[in-house]
Amino acid sequence: MKLPFAESYKIKAVEQIHRSTREERIRWIEEAKYNLFNLRSEQVFIDLLTDSGTGAMSDKQWAALMTGDESYAGSSSYYKLKDAIEDITGFPYYLPTHQGRAAENVLFSAMIKKGDVVPGNSHFDTTKGHIEFRGAHAIDCTIDEAFHTELEHPFKGNVDLDKLETVLKKYPKGQIPLIMVTITCNSSGGQPVSIENMRAVKKLADQYGIPVFFDSARFAENAYFIKMREPAYKHKPIREIVREMFACADGMTMSSKKDAIVNMGGFIGFRDKALYEKASTFNIMFEGFINYGGMSGRDMNALAQGLYEGTEFDYLETRIAQVAYLGKQLRDYGIPVQYPFGGHAIFIDAKRFLPGLPKEQFVAQTLGVELFIEGGVRGVEIGTLLADRDPDTRENRYPQLELLRLAIPRRVYTNNHMDYVAASVINVFDRRNKITKGLKILKEAPILRHFTVELARI
Ligand SMILES: *Cc1c(COP(=O)(O)O)cnc(C)c1O
Numbered sequence: 001m002k003l004p005f006a007e008s009y010k011i012k013a014v015e016q017i018h019r020s021t022r023e024e025r026i027r028w029i030e031e032a033k034y035n036l037f038n039l040r041s042e043q044v045f046i047d048l049l050t051d052s053g054t055g056a057m058s059d060k061q062w063a064a065l066m067t068g069d070e071s072y073a074g075s076s077s078y079y080k081l082k083d084a085i086e087d088i089t090g091f092p093y094y095l096p097t098h099q100g101r102a103a104e105n106v107l108f109s110a111m112i113k114k115g116d117v118v119p120g121n122s123h124f125d126t127t128k129g130h131i132e133f134r135g136a137h138a139i140d141c142t143i144d145e146a147f148h149t150e151l152e153h154p155f156k157g158n159v160d161l162d163k164l165e166t167v168l169k170k171y172p173k174g175q176i177p178l179i180m181v182t183i184t185c186n187s188s189g190g191q192p193v194s195i196e197n198m199r200a201v202k203k204l205a206d207q208y209g210i211p212v213f214f215d216s217a218r219f220a221e222n223a224y225f226i227k228m229r230e231p232a233y234k235h236k237p238i239r240e241i242v243r244e245m246f247a248c249a250d251g252m253t254m255s256s257k258k259d260a261i262v263n264m265g266g267f268i269g270f271r272d273k274a275l276y277e278k279a280s281t282f283n284i285m286f287e288g289f290i291n292y293g294g295m296s297g298r299d300m301n302a303l304a305q306g307l308y309e310g311t312e313f314d315y316l317e318t319r320i321a322q323v324a325y326l327g328k329q330l331r332d333y334g335i336p337v338q339y340p341f342g343g344h345a346i347f348i349d350a351k352r353f354l355p356g357l358p359k360e361q362f363v364a365q366t367l368g369v370e371l372f373i374e375g376g377v378r379g380v381e382i383g384t385l386l387a388d389r390d391p392d393t394r395e396n397r398y399p400q401l402e403l404l405r406l407a408i409p410r411r412v413y414t415n416n417h418m419d420y421v422a423a424s425v426i427n428v429f430d431r432r433n434k435i436t437k438g439l440k441i442l443k444e445a446p447i448l449r450h451f452t453v454e455l456a457r458i
Pocket residue numbers: 052099100101102124126127182186215216217218254255256257258265266
């Protein structure tokens with residue numbers, strides 16, 4: 001008999017989660033003004049809001065906390081993390097930051113000025129925010145295949161080289177401070193970028209003299225997909241693939257809350273000493289002295305250990321198999337989900353799930369509310385609420401895709417929990433014809449409204 005797949009870890013500490021009744025959930029979500037961010041975590045049975053900072057640290061990471069060195073300058077934890085980053089990514093210089101967006105803030109302060117353009121593949125929202133905040137523009141050069149949820153393509157995160165070259169030709173070199181490639185591409189559904197594409201981007205960028213940076217939150221999951229889907233890499237160890245990936249970049253920003261499996265943290269990696277020195281000044285201003293930059297010594301220790309654990313093949317296989325385990329159950333039942341499955345989440349196509357609901361009634365949010373009522377499962381809307389209003393016309397922006405994202409925290413839930421989530425989604429799907437009314441906005445903030453918006457049933 002072929003031995004079945006099983007998780008590559010066992011459980012040492014547990015945390016209780018709470019079941020609830022349908023009546024309680026109906027009341028709680030009404031009190032939360034139909035905003036999933038307003039729920040208390042105790043009201044949620046299975047929390048798939050995000051995979052960011054929600055992972056379970058290992059015994060070795062918890063042990064590493066105890067040996068953290070909290071010296072202001074020159075701490076051993078800073079050097080331990082330096083060695084880990086150089087070993088895993090190859091970047092000889094780094095700056096610690098408190099999370100990923102802080103890394104963007106520091107790096108962009110050193111590189112981006114008003115009027116610049118930053119091409120890339122569906123920039124993450126905080127990345128785009130930090131670019132636009134400086135009066136610059138993010139230009140999306142993702143391949144068109146990324147926007148068709150059912151289309152088979154192994155690397156839907158890839159950069160379209162023609163689109164990129166058009167941008168490089170159109171703007172003078174002085175107006176393009178960097179190219180930002182996101183691995184995996186979160187905004188297009190956790191879809192990977194191939195190493196072939198990374199090499200081609202780097203080659204093109206070199207021709208035009210533009211540096212390439214990787215937004216690397218899920219770099220290890222990207223490496224796993226390369227191993228699985230790019231034939232030449234089938235027999236290469238993950239860490240070797242990771243080194244080859246980063247060889248195509250001049251630097252990186254990192255949200256360590258994702259693939260480094262810590263609850264808070266980030267960093268910037270550099271190849272160029274002069275840029276590192278320039279960015280150091282901003283790190284000191286915004287984050288803290290360059291030897292800790294917003295992190296405690298103990299947190300740097302846990303992060304150094306997490307970088308090694310996050311790039312182990314067995315761990316990655318367990319993680320990505322679990323995401324696919326949930327995705328397959330939904331797809332087999334005929335529920336419209338983005339395919340192939342991404343590395344960290346399953347994305348339900350809400351417009352195809354609830355085709356009768358008008359787009360003005362916040363289709364993915366309505367689906368998120370129904371899923372919470374059904375089973376106490378919390379996902380997150382990636383749709384019209386998130387897309388916000390046009391800054392000039394103040395009209396709602398209706399994105400091409402209206403998605404409910406179910407993000408799976410790392411090493412937190414078992415496959416029984418995934419079965420429970422699948423059953424909850426299936427029950428909502430079975431009664432989808434009865435969901436004929438959506439939601440309307442009662443109150444919203446001028447920007448980033450999705451976090452605090454108040455809604456009511458129509
Ligand atoms: C999470 C994320 C960020 C921002 O990182 P934070 O740690 O949340 O500030 C940037 N880019 C990508 C691709 C991300 O997934």
